[in-house]
Amino acid sequence: MSTAADTPAVEAETTETTLPEYLALRGEPVEFRAMIRQVTFAAKKVAAELRVAGLQGMLGATGHTNVQGETVQRLDEYANAMFVNNLLRNPAISDLVSEEIRDEMHMARHNTGEYALFFDPIDGSSNLDVNLSIGSIFSVRRTQHVRGDGRTQIAAGYVMYGPATVCVLAMPRHGVNLFTYDPSIGEFLYTRGPLRMPEEGSSYGANEANYRSWSPRVQAFVEWLRGAAGHSTRYSGALVADFHRILVKGGVYLYPSDDRNRNGKLRLLYEAAPLAFIAEIAGGRAVSEDSDILTIVPREIHQRVPLILGSATEIDHFLPRGGR
Numbered sequence: 001m002s003t004a005a006d007t008p009a010v011e012a013e014t015t016e017t018t019l020p021e022y023l024a025l026r027g028e029p030v031e032f033r034a035m036i037r038q039v040t041f042a043a044k045k046v047a048a049e050l051r052v053a054g055l056q057g058m059l060g061a062t063g064h065t066n067v068q069g070e071t072v073q074r075l076d077e078y079a080n081a082m083f084v085n086n087l088l089r090n091p092a093i094s095d096l097v098s099e100e101i102r103d104e105m106h107m108a109r110h111n112t113g114e115y116a117l118f119f120d121p122i123d124g125s126s127n128l129d130v131n132l133s134i135g136s137i138f139s140v141r142r143t144q145h146v147r148g149d150g151r152t153q154i155a156a157g158y159v160m161y162g163p164a165t166v167c168v169l170a171m172p173r174h175g176v177n178l179f180t181y182d183p184s185i186g187e188f189l190y191t192r193g194p195l196r197m198p199e200e201g202s203s204y205g206a207n208e209a210n211y212r213s214w215s216p217r218v219q220a221f222v223e224w225l226r227g228a229a230g231h232s233t234r235y236s237g238a239l240v241a242d243f244h245r246i247l248v249k250g251g252v253y254l255y256p257s258d259d260r261n262r263n264g265k266l267r268l269l270y271e272a273a274p275l276a277f278i279a280e281i282a283g284g285r286a287v288s289e290d291s292d293i294l295t296i297v298p299r300e301i302h303q304r305v306p307l308i309l310g311s312a313t314e315i316d317h318f319l320p321r322g323g324r
């Protein structure tokens with residue numbers, strides 16, 4: 001008969017623990033681990049390509065536009081192919097939704113697969129040609145919740161390609177954890193976590209060129225941020241990079257509706273909802289102008305939403321009394 005003394009202690013992660021090892025230590029099922037390994041494999045290929053893209057003629061536009069009417073960059077196409085080609089092989093995935101693909105991909109031969117994966121292969125494409133930070137965003141749901149609200153996500157994360165390539169992975173059971181890519185061994189290594197978003201920050205991120213077409217409520221909020229709250233502006237043009245700052249240092253990111261983007265600019269399923277999920281697990285919050293992002297049921301896969309995302313204090317200030 002075995003005793004408690006025979007039970008091996010659960011090994012704690014260290015900065016030598018790889019992301020696959022971390023997920024195994026936390027008891028995640030093998031199919032889930034395989035999916036995250038494929039996501040990070042695609043991200044490693046993207047990180048490697050980014051380092052030499054300028055030398056290999058991989059910068060610049062393809063000449064096509066995507067389903068959103070946006071110019072597709074060569075690296076958008078490359079990153080999308082990396083994600084799709086890897087994930088297609090995984091029988092545990094029955095549905096894929098990408099920013100770069102018009103329709104949801106339902107894998108008929110994987111009909112029994114339990115996961116659906118949503119992703120934006122390159123977030124912040126306008127930063128590509130100027131060598132600034134960009135990211136890849138992903139979100140996992142069970143297949144039966146493909147059209148559910150954001151609370152049906154079971155995991156979400158992003159890879160940020162900055163001075164270091166980092167992966168942030170959020171799961172309700174384990175919190176939000178940060179892994180850093182070590183190119184010398186080709187692995188993402190556990191770095192720290194669970195992360196808590198500070199209750200309040202000292203900066204906000206928004207494209208202020210749109211200020212005049214924001215609603216009076218959003219304008220008043222930004223006036224408060226600049227004035228009484230004493231915040232500075234930090235805006236990079238890549239949601240992942242701006243969000244990462246807020247996750248670590250607190251603050252707020254906003255892309256509200258404006259004259260050009262009547263329903264906001266950011267896409268619900270593979271931008272707003274995954275980051276809202278990460279924010280909430282870390283103690284922050286995300287709202288569209290009048291509802292919690294995680295309660296929005298999508299009408300279509302490329303739906304856009306206004307997004308106000310960040311620390312609890314700033315979001316509380318934005319919300320009318322009843323929404324707090």
Ligand code: AFP
Nearest residue numbers: 122123124125126207237238239240
């Ligand atoms: P994509 O590169 O995936 O289209 O995303 C860019 C983005 O959606 C987001 O990352 C930025 O915060 C935002 O657009 C920038 O928009 P503006 O150029 O209008 O400020």
